[in-house]
Amino acid sequence: MPPLPLPGFRDFYPDEFSLRTHLFGTWRAVATRYGFQEYDGPPLEPLELYTAKSGEEIVTQLYNFTDKGGREVALRPEMTPTLARMVAARANGLRKPIRWFSIPQLYRYERQQRGRLREHFQLNCDLIGEPGPIGDAEIIALAVDAVRAFGLGPSDFRVRVSDRRVLSELLAGLGLDRAQVAVAYQVLDKFGRAPREVSVGRLRDAAVGPDAIGRLLTLSGVRTWDAFREAAAGLGDAVGAAEPLRRTLAALEAMGLAEFVDLDLTIVRGLAYYTGTVFELFDARGELRAICGGGRYDNLLQALGGVDLPALGFGLGDVVLTELLRDRGLVPGDQSAIDVFLAGIGEEDASEVLALAHELRDAGLRVEYALSPQPLGKQLRLADARNARLAVVLGPDERARGELVVKDLAAKTQSAVRRDAVGAWLLEALRG
Amino acid sequence: MPPLPLPGFRDFYPDEFSLRTHLFGTWRAVATRYGFQEYDGPPLEPLELYTAKSGEEIVTQLYNFTDKGGREVALRPEMTPTLARMVAARANGLRKPIRWFSIPQLYRYERQQRGRLREHFQLNCDLIGEPGPIGDAEIIALAVDAVRAFGLGPSDFRVRVSDRRVLSELLAGLGLDRAQVAVAYQVLDKFGRAPREVSVGRLRDAAVGPDAIGRLLTLSGVRTWDAFREAAAGLGDAVGAAEPLRRTLAALEAMGLAEFVDLDLTIVRGLAYYTGTVFELFDARGELRAICGGGRYDNLLQALGGVDLPALGFGLGDVVLTELLRDRGLVPGDQSAIDVFLAGIGEEDASEVLALAHELRDAGLRVEYALSPQPLGKQLRLADARNARLAVVLGPDERARGELVVKDLAAKTQSAVRRDAVGAWLLEALRG
Numbered sequence: 007m008p009p010l011p012l013p014g015f016r017d018f019y020p021d022e023f024s025l026r027t028h029l030f031g032t033w034r035a036v037a038t039r040y041g042f043q044e045y046d047g048p049p050l051e052p053l054e055l056y057t058a059k060s061g062e063e064i065v066t067q068l069y070n071f072t073d074k075g076g077r078e079v080a081l082r083p084e085m086t087p088t089l090a091r092m093v094a095a096r097a098n099g100l101r102k103p104i105r106w107f108s109i110p111q112l113y114r115y116e117r118q119q120r121g122r123l124r125e126h127f128q129l130n131c132d133l134i135g136e137p138g139p140i141g142d143a144e145i146i147a148l149a150v151d152a153v154r155a156f157g158l159g160p161s162d163f164r165v166r167v168s169d170r171r172v173l174s175e176l177l178a179g180l181g182l183d184r185a186q187v188a189v190a191y192q193v194l195d196k197f198g199r200a201p202r203e204v205s206v207g208r209l210r211d212a213a214v215g216p217d218a219i220g221r222l223l224t225l226s227g228v229r230t231w232d233a234f235r236e237a238a239a240g241l242g243d244a245v246g247a248a249e250p251l252r253r254t255l256a257a258l259e260a261m262g263l264a265e266f267v268d269l270d271l272t273i274v275r276g277l278a279y280y281t282g283t284v285f286e287l288f289d290a291r292g293e294l295r296a297i298c299g300g301g302r303y304d305n306l307l308q309a310l311g312g313v314d315l316p317a318l319g320f321g322l323g324d325v326v327l328t329e330l331l332r333d334r335g336l337v338p339g340d341q342s343a344i345d346v347f348l349a350g351i352g353e354e355d356a357s358e359v360l361a362l363a364h365e366l367r368d369a370g371l372r373v374e375y376a377l378s379p380q381p382l383g384k385q386l387r388l389a390d391a392r393n394a395r396l397a398v399v400l401g402p403d404e405r406a407r408g409e410l411v412v413k414d415l416a417a418k419t420q421s422a423v424r425r426d427a428v429g430a431w432l433l434e435a436l437r438g
Numbered sequence: 439m440p441p442l443p444l445p446g447f448r449d450f451y452p453d454e455f456s457l458r459t460h461l462f463g464t465w466r467a468v469a470t471r472y473g474f475q476e477y478d479g480p481p482l483e484p485l486e487l488y489t490a491k492s493g494e495e496i497v498t499q500l501y502n503f504t505d506k507g508g509r510e511v512a513l514r515p516e517m518t519p520t521l522a523r524m525v526a527a528r529a530n531g532l533r534k535p536i537r538w539f540s541i542p543q544l545y546r547y548e549r550q551q552r553g554r555l556r557e558h559f560q561l562n563c564d565l566i567g568e569p570g571p572i573g574d575a576e577i578i579a580l581a582v583d584a585v586r587a588f589g590l591g592p593s594d595f596r597v598r599v600s601d602r603r604v605l606s607e608l609l610a611g612l613g614l615d616r617a618q619v620a621v622a623y624q625v626l627d628k629f630g631r632a633p634r635e636v637s638v639g640r641l642r643d644a645a646v647g648p649d650a651i652g653r654l655l656t657l658s659g660v661r662t663w664d665a666f667r668e669a670a671a672g673l674g675d676a677v678g679a680a681e682p683l684r685r686t687l688a689a690l691e692a693m694g695l696a697e698f699v700d701l702d703l704t705i706v707r708g709l710a711y712y713t714g715t716v717f718e719l720f721d722a723r724g725e726l727r728a729i730c731g732g733g734r735y736d737n738l739l740q741a742l743g744g745v746d747l748p749a750l751g752f753g754l755g756d757v758v759l760t761e762l763l764r765d766r767g768l769v770p771g772d773q774s775a776i777d778v779f780l781a782g783i784g785e786e787d788a789s790e791v792l793a794l795a796h797e798l799r800d801a802g803l804r805v806e807y808a809l810s811p812q813p814l815g816k817q818l819r820l821a822d823a824r825n826a827r828l829a830v831v832l833g834p835d836e837r838a839r840g841e842l843v844v845k846d847l848a849a850k851t852q853s854a855v856r857r858d859a860v861g862a863w864l865l866e867a868l869r870g
Contacts (some may be wrong), residue, residue, distance in 0.1 A: 260790075
């Protein structure tokens with residue numbers, strides 16, 4: 007027997023691949039409606055492309071190795087460094103804002119946990135060269151639509167939006183020092199998943215005072231702009247720092263997406279490189295991991311690629327989204343039915359079957375026929391097994407009259423059709 | 439500056455990616471018309487999956503390494519071993535014949551030659567469970583159509599077909615021993631590229647007699663069935679062994695593809711695992727490497743996967759095909775134009791622009807607008823730069839009348855349209 011696939015890697019049989027086709031096709035359609043253009047880079051990159059940004063500790067999670075030429079290389083764990091390199095290489099020739107998307111397969115090598123994958127696909131959308139808050143709304147709207155397009159509504163998933171500039175101002179206004187700010191970020195980030203007393207305990211351990219803890223708890227519960235203004239009153243210039251966030255939320259409302267959006271200051275995003283808006287998409291019941299995360303990273307392209315352009319974007323993976331779609335019964339059935347099955351009665355019909363098959367395929371129809379001589383009944387059973395909508399039977403009597411028999415396999419009806427008109431007849435029948 | 443991509447790896451900028459979209463989309467459409475279903479496997483596989491078939495020498499060409507768990511692994515150099523494993527794992531549950539295709543990215547690590555890639559994409563189509571010659575015709579026809587669909591005709595490319603069973607019978611009939619047969623295969627394989635005297639010299643060096651050399655040279659020039667019958671007369675039962683080949687060629691003729699097909703006994707295919715029909719697609723001028731190669735490998739699934747099923751298939755790469763399309767001027771232009779650009783005259787139009795943008799995107803249109811406030815002239819220049827077909831201008835006077843202005847940017851005409859009818863109006867205008 008052949009070796010099994012590597013742990014954490016997936017085979018995609020046709021029934022599983024049809025879901026991937028559905029995911030990628032829907033994502034491409036939505037991104038294209040936003041004027042985004044698709045790009046891709048190499049799945050294997052120099053290791054340095056990742057360590058330059060994240061330091062050496064990221065190597066523990068990378069699928070990295072030394073190649074035969076002595077190069078330190080890694081299977082890509084994320085798309086942003088590749089994007090930064092590509093934009094930097096042609097920065098002057100690219101129209102701004104740059105609207106690009108990609109659907110890379112990404113890799114990580116963590117200690118294997120049960121059922122944890124080491125590869126996944128991720129829709130990456132990035133908007134580069136636009137500093138203003140409408141750009142933030144555009145990217146958040148695209149993320150929402152890339153999930154909404156599968157038939158999921160505001161009772162299925164939510165986008166939670168925050169802003170690192172606001173958080174930073176709030177924590178400074180609470181009088182937290184640098185070390186306490188770091189703890190507060192971690193506590194906020196885990197707030198939805200950790201018991202309240204654990205969060206409070208961690209803040210107390212960091213010598214955050216009871217008043218500041220109380221206000222932080224209040225701020226954690228904020229979900230609307232009005233509640234935020236009240237909870238943030240007197241904390242530095244948090245309300246002023248939130249002006250871009252307010253305009254982003256207003257733009258999302260103008261787009262008709264307000265019902266999907268919650269202001270949520272516990273959204274921090276683990277990655278250190280975000281400089282403004284941060285957001286995550288979650289299933290509304292809170293049962294799954296985040297579906298999507300993103301935000302503004304205005305300094306990253308310069309750090310990675312040497313080109314100073316504001317940027318923001320998100321990554322939306324296939325795994326959690328698929329769990330949600332399965333849970334809501336929104337995974338479509340196998341789309342691989344054929345249109346027409348051709349059946350010949352005698353050996354002498356065989357070459358006519360081949361000629362007609364090719365004529366119909368040239369016209370764009372999905373056509374199959376039996377590849378070896380078989381009785382008519384067996385051929386029609388094969389037509390059923392292939393989910394054919396129509397079967398065409400070619401026999402000597404009909405041939406003598408210049409005709410064929412077309413059977414509608416669902417309706418159990420049949421019609422005699424002129425051989426020279428059968429292409430147009432079938433196209434019409436399949437359209438109906 | 440960030441590190442360059444690894445040698446032999448490609449970045450796909452949007453203008454390059456649009457060609458990939460065209461290639462993959464066309465291949466998918468053609469394969470689907472033949473009733474083929476798409477599948478995929480992991481890009482990284484256990485090294486043993488490849489060495490089991492091809493022995494250790496293949497390792498010199500593999501992108502292989504030891505992973506962090508101590509496993510010997512390789513980036514996939516070909517798809518067939520993965521296919522064999524997947525079919526073996528579900529052999530009983532899959533309807534025969536199995537019609538599967540995939541478009542994997544494949545990797546090899548050869549000594550770097552100038553411009554030589556270390557990755558490419560390849561359309562793989564395989565038909566499993568069908569022993570007869572119509573199956574061979576079906577696979578060859580699919581390969582032809584997967585190239586023909588780009589607008590290439592019989593004066594652009596040819597498919598050359600042979601059969602290992604026939605070759606084997608011919609060489610035995612010529613009285614060649616085992617070592618001489620191996621040399622003859624190598625000479626035939628290089629026949630089109632090597633000078634005639636080199637081929638003859640190699641056969642002489644192997645002690646092949648002058649009569650046998652003369653007949654081999656005649657056989658090398660055979661391109662039709664009638665010429666084959668004449669040249670093969672008296673050589674064992676070569677004509678009998680060619681009966682499946684004759685039926686395959688007749689089926690291709692019935693399909694209307696005869697003008698693309700040459701019988702060509704110099705097609706050997708380097709890989710040892712072919713057992714019957716072998717074929718290659720070449721540009722008709724003979725200037726490029728093979729576009730596609732394939733054949734019947736009836737013993738391979740058993741050797742690799744432990745399941746005894748006859749099978750045949752082909753691999754069609756993106757690189758040589760792209761060279762041919764470029765050479766013939768058949769690479770389509772960038773398809774990334776948007777449908778509608780929305781422009782607002784004053785600040786107060788901004789939220790109406792957002793609402794309409796989202797309404798139109800929901801209707802499936804590709805829509806952009808300026809993400810920051812700009813004068814109308816600059817917005818319309820951006821519309822031009824984005825290749826928008828229509829621009830919609832929202833201003834205070836029109837808003838007061840419940841109207842918008844729609845500009846056709848190519849025709850330089852404009853119309854006043856009711857705000858509540860603009861979606862339908864634009865869809866109609868774009869369809870026209």
